[in-house]
Amino acid sequence: MVIRALLLLLLTTLPAMSDSLRLLIPEMRPVVGEMIPVTIRGEYTGSVTLEKMVFPDSPAYDWVQTARDRWVDERVDGTLYRVFERRVAVFPRHAGTLTIGPVTHHLTKAEGTSRIAVNVEAQPVTRAVTPYPGSGRALAARNVTVRDEFSANPSQLGPSESFTRRITLIAEGSMAHLLPARPTIREPWLISFAAPELRETRLTAQGPVAVAVWEWTLRPHTGETGSLTPLRFPWFNTQIREMRGAVTLPVEIGIAGFGNNIGGQAFSSRTMAVQMGAFALAGLVVGMVAALVGRAPAPGRLVAQIRRLLPNPKGRALRKAARTGDLMALRAAAEAFVMAEVRLGRTVNPRPLRDLDEELFSGRQAGTFDRRDFLRRIGA
Known part of the structure; x- marks a missing residue:
């Protein structure tokens, strides 16, 4: 026993x-x-x-x-x-x-x-x-996506109308508290109310997925149009072992019918007159060329050809952003420039934007990016 x-x-x-x-x-x-x-x-x-x-x-x-x-x-x-x-x-x-x-x-x-x-x-x-290769809060994931959703078209608001902006950030292979802090949306011409943020870690067969949802109620309190710059979310891609970035598009906010919006900006009467003159001159040039070759283009093609000859209304803002040295502001202005080029029917080389994104999110020392060469390659 x-x-x-x-x-x-x-x-x-x-x-x-x-x-x-x-x-x-x-x-x-x-x-x-x-x-x-x-x-x-x-x-x-x-x-x-x-x-x-x-x-x-x-x-x-x-x-x-x-x-x-x-x-x-x-x-x-x-x-x-x-x-x-x-x-x-x-x-x-x-x-x-x-x-x-x-x-x-x-x-x-x-x-x-x-x-x-x-x-x-x-x-x-x-x-x-090893140390995190970027700055700020360490976010390493297999993939990061950002969704930017609006309850109404922010560029076509009615008088005193508000709209809701919701940004959802999803990081595969991370935890919710590792996601960045809520972005700040604050402009002197904009009234902004932020709803409580939602953060959660969802468990999947492939591992945890971190989700953050931020929501704002926004209303411009002046009749002028304005623009919200893109939001940047740097992260380390664990698949390719490099820094990358998730970026929202610029947001144009304005009252429907206020001014003559071309590319989302209000223009003065002088600017409108210059553009109308350019439009007429371009039409004359296209008509003369068509007469010389002995064939007149269809009305739709004629309008498209004229539009392709117009100057890009975002070119001045892009050049101004390049002079400031702020690469994030340059990225926002370049995005607006590219969108305007597309509306004018012109094609844009995507390589300069990719090079700018690589510079923004590579973690290299600032000041090495050739902004003059960037403007030349993008056509500004």
């Missing part, structure tokens, strides 16, 4: 020799904020009646369990085991050596009519974490 009691006591303090628990972590060199997938795998003999495992918290990382625990019977090297798997996503907070674990699984096994407590421990695993 004494021997049996000593044996039971020994089993409660030492793990069964045939039981094993380990942390399965892929070989990787993550950056700060990047998801590290961890699988905790246990292989146990006998009948497990109760179990408890607590994944250790640490000031070095955030973590979330990404799926329900899995228990299956599985043969390993010819021996039947009761296999346990738990999937966890770990997000390092700092650069340096990251240690995950140890992890202990507290089991209760049935041995006939007896219950035996067994503790099985997984040894810790370390990984080297």
